[in-house]
Amino acid sequence: MSDIQTIHAHQFDAVEQQHEASWIGMWVFLATEVMFFGGMFMGYAVYRTAYPQAFASASNHLDIWLGAINTAVLICSSFTMALGVRSAQLSARKPLMIFLALTIALGAVFLGIKFTEYYFKYEEHLVPGSAFLFEETSLARQAEIFFSFYFAMTGMHAVHMIIGIGLLTALIVMASRGRFSAEYHTPVELVGLYWHFVDIVWIFLFPLLYLLGRHL
Amino acid sequence: MNSNHVLSVRLYAVIFLALVALTLTTTGVAFIDLGGGFNVTVALTIAVVKALLVILFFMHVRYSDRLTWVFVGAGFFWLAIMMALTFGDFLTRGSG
Numbered sequence: 609m610s611d612i613q614t615i616h617a618h619q620f621d622a623v624e625q626q627h628e629a630s631w632i633g634m635w636v637f638l639a640t641e642v643m644f645f646g647g648m649f650m651g652y653a654v655y656r657t658a659y660p661q662a663f664a665s666a667s668n669h670l671d672i673w674l675g676a677i678n679t680a681v682l683i684c685s686s687f688t689m690a691l692g693v694r695s696a697q698l699s700a701r702k703p704l705m706i707f708l709a710l711t712i713a714l715g716a717v718f719l720g721i722k723f724t725e726y727y728f729k730y731e732e733h734l735v736p737g738s739a740f741l742f743e744e745t746s747l748a749r750q751a752e753i754f755f756s757f758y759f760a761m762t763g764m765h766a767v768h769m770i771i772g773i774g775l776l777t778a779l780i781v782m783a784s785r786g787r788f789s790a791e792y793h794t795p796v797e798l799v800g801l802y803w804h805f806v807d808i809v810w811i812f813l814f815p816l817l818y819l820l821g822r823h824l
Numbered sequence: 825m826n827s828n829h830v831l832s833v834r835l836y837a838v839i840f841l842a843l844v845a846l847t848l849t850t851t852g853v854a855f856i857d858l859g860g861g862f863n864v865t866v867a868l869t870i871a872v873v874k875a876l877l878v879i880l881f882f883m884h885v886r887y888s889d890r891l892t893w894v895f896v897g898a899g900f901f902w903l904a905i906m907m908a909l910t911f912g913d914f915l916t917r918g919s920g
Binding site: 628631632635636638639640642646647650653654657658672676679680683684686687690691694697698801807811812814815816818819820822823 | 830831833836837839840843844847848850851854855856857858859863864867868870871874875878879881882883888891892895896898899900902903906907910911914915
């Protein structure tokens with residue numbers, strides 16, 4: 609059974625070439641993800657340049673500490689993910705499953721904090737729409753644009769996290785069936801790349817949304 | 825990359841601690857007014873350094889072949905083109 613995974617598909621010359629193709633393919637996908645999030649980052653940057661006062665004022669309504677804690681949680685999850693890939697490289701099945709489970713748990717903590725923040729914003733009438741209220745009424749329309757970006761960008765990021773948790777769950781099932789070894793663990797590696805990429809998106813969202821409003 | 829290039833737990837731990845330290849730094853600096861838009865420069869520089877640490881070590885790009893570097897670089901290069909052309913427009917409006 610374990611021999612099956614080390615035999616490459618017929619369109620490849622060797623196992624190494626097959627691995628190389630998967631690795632590069634994942635990076636091509638991540639490059640499209642850079643473009644996907646890049647468009648939103650650029651839209652944010654353009655509007656922040658146009659309405660610096662409103663964006664600063666709106667940004668101060670976000671909880672800087674919840675943002676910082678979530679950044680730390682996500683960095684921890686990237687660390688456990690990296691150790692999970694390392695365990696797979698060493699054919700260490702138990703540690704692999706433990707690190708994958710820890711990564712899922714940390715991802716869930718992140719989402720829990722994120723949705724708590726969403727609830728606070730809902731209570732404070734800061735969700736864009738007819739119920740939107742902003743005390744500095746002259747800046748209200750522009751502040752609403754900030755919160756549109758906030759919900760769109762953190763929302764898309766959260767969707768990526770949820771997909772990541774689904775992929776990690778699948779990896780745990782595969783690992784429990786002994787599908788990975790030092791010779792073959794490409795899925796673990798590629799989901800690792802995805803998870804780290806989602807971490808990087810947050811590394812930029814945190815300063816742009818939470819920190820830059822304090823001082824122009 | 826060579827999938828059997830195993831990095832030490834120690835190296836991963838050093839990168840992890842560096843990322844936590846940079847997060848604390850960027851959060852702390854946000855409370856200090858550096859003036860002249862310098863807060864933006866510092867916050868984004870720290871974010872770029874953190875992203876590079878993740879890409880080079882957690883994502884193993886430092887130990888990957890040239891082909892991987894081309895694909896990683898291409899994504900960010902095209903992002904740079906989009907940013908440069910857009911701001912070349914927005915920041916120069918009304919001056920001509």
